[in-house]
Amino acid sequence: MVLFILLRLLPGDPANALLGVGATAQQIEAARAQVGSDQPIWMQFLTFIGNLARFDLGASFVSKAGVLEEIGNRMSVTLPLTILGFLVAIVIAVPLGIVAAVKSDKWYGAAISVVSQLGIAIPVFWLGILIVTVFAINLRIFPSGGFPLKGWANFGEAATAMVLPVLTVALVIAASLLRYVRSATQDVIGSDFIRTARALGSSFPEALVRHGIRNGAVPVISILGIELATTFLGAVVVEKVFALPGLGSMLLLAIQQRDYPNVQGVLFISTLLVLLIGFAADLLQRLIDPRLRGRIHS
Amino acid sequence: MTSLDQTVSLRRDHSLSLWVGAFLVGLHVVIALLTLVWTPYDPTAMSGGRLEPPSLAHWAGTDRLGRDFFTQIMIGSRIALIVGVGAVAIGAAIGVTLGIVAAFATKLLDDALAATLDILIAFPTLLLAMLVVAASDTASLGTAILALGIALSAIVARLTRILAKRVLLMDYITAARTSGTSWFAIVFVHVLPNIWPTLSVNFALQFGLAVIAEASLSYLGLGAPPPNASWGRLLQEAQGTVYTAPIGAIAPGIALVSLVIGVNLLADGLRDIADPTRRVSR
Numbered sequence: 001m002v003l004f005i006l007l008r009l010l011p012g013d014p015a016n017a018l019l020g021v022g023a024t025a026q027q028i029e030a031a032r033a034q035v036g037s038d039q040p041i042w043m044q045f046l047t048f049i050g051n052l053a054r055f056d057l058g059a060s061f062v063s064k065a066g067v068l069e070e071i072g073n074r075m076s077v078t079l080p081l082t083i084l085g086f087l088v089a090i091v092i093a094v095p096l097g098i099v100a101a102v103k104s105d106k107w108y109g110a111a112i113s114v115v116s117q118l119g120i121a122i123p124v125f126w127l128g129i130l131i132v133t134v135f136a137i138n139l140r141i142f143p144s145g146g147f148p149l150k151g152w153a154n155f156g157e158a159a160t161a162m163v164l165p166v167l168t169v170a171l172v173i174a175a176s177l178l179r180y181v182r183s184a185t186q187d188v189i190g191s192d193f194i195r196t197a198r199a200l201g202s203s204f205p206e207a208l209v210r211h212g213i214r215n216g217a218v219p220v221i222s223i224l225g226i227e228l229a230t231t232f233l234g235a236v237v238v239e240k241v242f243a244l245p246g247l248g249s250m251l252l253l254a255i256q257q258r259d260y261p262n263v264q265g266v267l268f269i270s271t272l273l274v275l276l277i278g279f280a281a282d283l284l285q286r287l288i289d290p291r292l293r294g295r296i297h298s
Numbered sequence: 299m300t301s302l303d304q305t306v307s308l309r310r311d312h313s314l315s316l317w318v319g320a321f322l323v324g325l326h327v328v329i330a331l332l333t334l335v336w337t338p339y340d341p342t343a344m345s346g347g348r349l350e351p352p353s354l355a356h357w358a359g360t361d362r363l364g365r366d367f368f369t370q371i372m373i374g375s376r377i378a379l380i381v382g383v384g385a386v387a388i389g390a391a392i393g394v395t396l397g398i399v400a401a402f403a404t405k406l407l408d409d410a411l412a413a414t415l416d417i418l419i420a421f422p423t424l425l426l427a428m429l430v431v432a433a434s435d436t437a438s439l440g441t442a443i444l445a446l447g448i449a450l451s452a453i454v455a456r457l458t459r460i461l462a463k464r465v466l467l468m469d470y471i472t473a474a475r476t477s478g479t480s481w482f483a484i485v486f487v488h489v490l491p492n493i494w495p496t497l498s499v500n501f502a503l504q505f506g507l508a509v510i511a512e513a514s515l516s517y518l519g520l521g522a523p524p525p526n527a528s529w530g531r532l533l534q535e536a537q538g539t540v541y542t543a544p545i546g547a548i549a550p551g552i553a554l555v556s557l558v559i560g561v562n563l564l565a566d567g568l569r570d571i572a573d574p575t576r577r578v579s580r
Binding site: 117118120121122123124125126129130132133137230236237240241251252255256258263271274 | 417421422424425428429431432506510513514517518519520530533534536537540541544547548551554555558559562
């Protein structure tokens, strides 16, 4: 909430941004009355909180479209992008991370670690540009950006438009996730219960699958929650690279246009989602690790 | 594989990362200093044809206005270092102060600060920085640095708070308190020197984070305006001409990644010096 109040106190009246430089004093007054920025700040705040409670996020200053509707439209791009990218990342990072930990003495184990080190140093947008260069320009397999106007109604086109963005998101998350999976696996390998299981006659892979995954998953899941939230919020850059009409590009445009209802709306929904994801990650951890259930504070 | 062998090879690895890191960072520092007195071409002059491929005269080709691209990448080093140092300095100043205050504060204030920090940290640095940039009227290099510094300060504050609280539990703090040492003296004599090694390693990591975030801001068009050749802006401009001049979309990225990896490696190496127990235990 603090964030929203701060936003309201920003210098620069949205009415000015709305009208441009050549506006007359009367026009500005009219615009201020229209967007409500002529009222005292506490009135604006009360209105804002009141509307939030009714899930009324208001309408854009610029396009006059309902903020919630606009967010709904944008979500149809951002949600699949985030969730698919995230799933692909798990599929890549979990096996590779375990291999990197178990086979750290082999060349490929070390190579995986080095590549992931490289991966966290690469900015998302550059990775995106490189992927576009390779797949869209040199190989010409997928479009370099854009999204069909009709959205998912045009399923084939929409799906191909999502391939490269999803790949970009997936690789970025995979690089950082891999490091956590690797260190969690290392902890598990060195633990007493694996040694006991081995002593009781299970083979090493068997012990790892039966006891290791459940134990190693707990710290990884809390990281997963943070990563998912970060990805969702970080989608702004990927959407810019691939010119996708998602939530991130909505936020970017809204910031540039000082379209406060849109900025607030996106932030409000994002914060809500981030909190929900954190909550879900907490629940999942408790499900996996019974020891956490008794504790009230995580 | 005996444990002794492992220890020796690990130690060698870490000093290697220290040296490689120091080399990469040093290279960027030298280039950045060099651009203050000399660049191959005037960065704003049209010294060649448009979008020329790399040649002996133009090592990284020219941009869409015929300006030497290598010169701009060199200046990018300077911008990146200024941003990194500036943002980390601001982040450290705000973050360490807040963290120390939270660690010393009453339970209520501490809880409130901790909860706020947790929420702020859930937002990526870039997003927070975007909001701060949006809050200011003019886009400039200073705004970007300030924005990133503020965004980083939440991370620093949380770390400082945790580290400081751990130190405050020590017996020697109790001893200092009972013997009447002031809280000011406790902070500067006991707390800061104890948490400094861990903090400084973290600052190095945040430097890398700041450089990436600034490039992203510039890429999104919210960073420093044109005369500043930020790598992010170079990449953004080059994306449009990637069909005809792919070098422009690759070279600034390599410069950026080499700096960030350099700083990360340096941080890894420094961590082992700062914390000798890690040398063997990893």
